[in-house]
Amino acid sequence: MLQSYLFPIKYAFFAFPFAAFLFTLPFLIVQYRKYGYINKFRGFVIYLFLLYLMNAYFLVILPLPASRDNIPMASGGLQLIPLNFIRDILKETSIVISNPATYLYLLKERAVLQVLFNIFLTVPFGMVLRYYYRLGWLRCIVFSFLLSLFFELTQLTGLYGIYKHPYRVFDVDDLLMNTLGGIIGVLIADWTSSLLPKIDRLDAHVNPAAKRVTYIRRGIAYLIDFCLWSFLQNILDHTLNLPLSFLVSSGIYFMLIPYLTGGFTFGKWVVRIRLTRTGTNPKISLLSLVVRYGILYWLLFGLNQISSNVDEYSSPIITVLVVLGTFALDVAFFIHVVIYAIRREPQLFYEKISKTKQVVAWEPKGEQAQQNS
Template sequence: MGVYISDVQMAVFFFPIVALLITFPFLLWNYHRQGAISSWSILMSYSLVFYLICAYFLIILPLPSQSEVAQLTTIKYNLHPFMFVREFINYSPFRLSNVHTWIPAIKDATLIQPLFNVFLTVPFGVYLRIYFKRSFKQAILFSFLLSLFFELTQLSGLYGIYPRPYRLFDVDDLMLNTLGGTIGFLISGTFKNIIPNGATMQHTMQIKSQKVSIFRHSTAAVIDWILIIITDLILGLVLGGIGIDLSRIYSLIWILDTVIVILIPEMLFKKTLGMRLVHVKLTHKNDDPHVSFGNILLRNIVGYSWFYLWALAEFSTNGLGISHKVQSVLIVGLLVYLVLFFSILIVDVLIDLFRSEHDLLFERISKTRLKSTLRN
């Protein structure tokens, strides 16, 4: 049991890292499809990720050294079904007529190992039914495929990292894992009373989709900044390819990137690519769709002022060759502004988390806001 607990502890350590990596795709997927995220979906998605990490670590850990694996002479696979039954009969201390053998038999590997393989996939069957809404036949199929993935991982020596398998590919494991997923599917029917009603969830999601939360706002911004980086790489290659020296004007190219990716699309279409993907657009603070160019320009100047000032300071110090004294003043002034700007932004975001109707400071100054384009 100590080995299993150690594997789960390792999963607990890695879970925040994996959760962080999947957060943005998770937000983007849900905002693009529904314009909102339910608490139920968050709970189920992240608990599923944690479960899969635990299950994966349980079938690969502990990792031996490559030299230890190279010296192994054990069999690599078992293709004889129900070998676990024969091992229990032949090697278990259990004797039906002797009560004193029952507890040792429960603790023996001949029983613990098969039970472990059953319980390993019981949660997976539960997820398949209550979260993914799969049928009984699909639950059996997907449980088998998950088990097959685990067994092939072991058979491949962890995808070729090891010279040979260090764990047995066992047809019994395939059977027991599939059984576990099936059991999970069957018992999940008892959880119906605690599962949110579909119609209620849909109604709640429709209401939430009409409000632009800070997370929806941020998801659009992340997409736009990814596009800015891509645009910068392309412009750098193009301008460098025609012989332009980028060393002095590189910071100005960053400003040009934001104009191309953010300002121009907002001027022409009232939405950037990021906004389009999460179904929001720019409007006047009074929800007037005819927001003026001046409002949009002011929104960008104020909202990205920290970035524009940094780029201009960078250009002034490197591109214009000004004195070190002036450079120092510019750097100190920029740092003070950055601290002030992001302090206000953090407070603004915290307020937004607890107030459903709250415009950020640069939105209030520019008299603009983001509005959902989804229709119920």
């Protein structure tokens, strides 16, 4: 029986890196929006919670039937009698009531192990709800019940209709034991809370506005901005048939909009960073934005645009020279970014020339504002 539990856990650990990869981008965005920075302990708890949920889900659905056209279960897939597990234990047990030495056999019997499994399955869920999310008792109980109901409905629907018939029993006792597990998890969280960092105090002595803008944060902002910029460029290029759409769209999105918004593009706003000038006057100017992004988009990226079309109007020799020259510039720029990222240098070459930089856009609120004042 132990092997039947280890099999889903093994697959959950195999799948976790892929799920974590997909989860990372929304996780980072939420953390930057809500807290202004990434707290390592908070990230550890959330990813550990993700791993737990994947293990719990895989334990519920695996192993899968061999075919989608699975045969119906003899019981119909429903067990609606509360506390029916007591009858199963009494029917299957080999213990002798008059002989206490046989009581240890309970820990080896299928019916008992299944009850214990259903309790332990949701203990971590109750712990995280209580400790990390700081939910009250009633909400923890309700969410533990809803998680169990989700598991049971997953089984009752044959994995949401993928399989023709349910391949596991919808058991009301599982609902009761899973909910009990959540309650036990809440109790454990209360008992051990003094040994763990206080979640509500993690940011007490942190000033997000003083944090360095990491290249990961900048990369997320650029990913969002690139999608919107490309959409704008396609509108100008295909809908309005506007010449030089690359130059016009980059000028509007990366120069005009940040000037009008005080240093924000939409991507920068999402991750709470903005552009400022170095020196005594931090307010961003249109000239500094034109210099900054003119070097990056109109010069560096513009050469890539030219090289992609140079063969249409140039000789083969000029085409080769332009393509090789552009490739060399791209490689040099890539190396430049990598080196500066490793060294944690805050300004790339075009930022130094334009005398601009990126800072965390964070305004302290409430108690934090008083502590930082």
